[in-house]
Amino acid sequence: MNMNTLERRSATQWVLPKKDGMRVPGVIFATESLIRKMDDKVSTQIENVAYLPGIVKASLAMPDCHWGYGFPIGGVGAFDENEGVLCMGGVGFDISCGVRAINTDITTEELKGQEERLADMLFKTVPAGLGSTGDIKLDMKGIDDVLMGGGVWAVERGYGTKDDLDHVEEFGRIDGADPSKVSQEAKKRQYQQVGTLGSGNHYLEVQKVEEVFDEAAAKGLGLRQGGIVVAIHCGSRALGHQIGTDYLKVLERASKSHNIPLRDRELACAPTTSREGQDYLAAMRAGINCALANRQVIGHLTRKAFGHVFPSAKLTTLYDISHNTCKLEEHEVDGEKRRLFVHRKGATRALGPGRPELPKDYMDLGQPVLIGGTMGTCSYIMLGTTEGMKETFGSACHGAGRAMGRNEAMRRWRGEAIQKMMRTKGIVLKAHSMAGVAEEAPDAYKDVTEVVDAVHAAGLARKVVMLKPLIVVKG
Secondary structure: OOHHHOEEEEOOEEEEOOOOOOOOOEEEEOOHHHHHHOOHHHHHHHHHHOOOOOEOOOEEEEEEEEOOOOOOEEEEEEEEOOOOEEEHHHOOOOOOOEEEEEEEEEEHHHHOOOHHHHHHHHHHHOOOOOOOOOOOOOOHHHHHHHHHHHHHHHHHOOOOOHHHHOOEHHHHOOOOOOHHHOOHHHHHOOOOOOOOOOOOOOEEEEEEEEEEOOHHHHHHOOOOOOEEEEEEEEOOHHHHHHHHHHHHHHHHHHHHHOOOOOOOHHHOEEEOOOHHHHHHHHHHHHHHHHHHHHHHHHHHHHHHHHHHHOOOOOEEEEEEEEOEEEEEEEEEEOOEEEEEEEEEEOOEEOOOOOOOOOOHHHOOOOOEEEEEOOOOOOEEEEEEOHHHHHHHOOEEOOEOOEOOOHHHHHHHOOHHHHHHHHHHOOOEEEEOOHHHHHHOOHHHEOOHHHHHHHHHHHOOEEEEEEEEEEEEEEO
């Protein structure tokens, strides 16, 4: 990225000044090293978002930011409830893609020697891969129930427990979803995909707590050095992608009919109060519920797989949070409380302590922020902060961020070679596609530790633990 276009506010905060009708400035939270690695398209997209009607405070970007569809991946934009817009490009096609962290009472020592057996059981039990289907077979009425019920629907059908829902965003179900606003095509694509991991960058990992940065916070989350944690990363599968595809056309028409000037057609949007905007919001919320149901079912299947290897093991949901959503939230802006539609595209919600959206046992800690790294390196668990609420509407990074495209990664690496390399690090990799493994090569991503350290230094979220993978299951 061209550093000459930015004004440095601090070691981790850079401003893209207002110009030519921008309604707000752009703000990037990153170190100089990370900024220099960003494509120039990132600054262009941050600027384009800043022109949208009703945007509040700034067009924001996280340190893992890279070029995406409309908004940059790692972009955050908050819009006034009545004067703003709803933008599909600010959510993305993988609606409510997110991470569920499951704590276990197993230690690294207890797992030793059982890694291959557990990996095989997880690979067998959790459906994964492009177009993967599961044992849950639904008709149109069943899909509507999922889109309304989310994780609550899954628990009512025996997939997990009510205790799980206490530690899921929206407590497992977001209000305002309307299945009638979701196309028949989108629903048909989801008939057999509830409870499936999918492909691409989605994964299931068994991880060990490698390093503890904050003992008190770790204890509050039930984490300990050498403990075993499971991370599930997936979203709303084909249904969410189809919702995005369908509403891109609707919002393109709405942008024209409501005379919204766009600097990029990928930022097609509609006023928050318009019929088109409200229809997209209702459909997108249905996609969120689909993702919450999906991760709830996979969490149950994970428990089932563990039970075959460790019959007495106890697995509890630590937290489940998405990083591709638009949420109506209350935030303080210039000393005034306002209701805003916060778009987070490849950015994790990271609410600080005291927010009513938090589980009771995390109220004083802040929201767990689950940062997925790459399958050969590490991941992090952080906590949202009061400072982050002021700076980014309670938002943080979501991962390492890609350093190169998937096609380039496939030209450089072979999946089989990566699998062998990971074996030398003591990581068991089970994958349905070696081409998919090549796409997700660890070196195709930025350094997640550098990204997380930038978030921590900026005060957007604070580090609690670092996790190292022991088992990776991919599509």
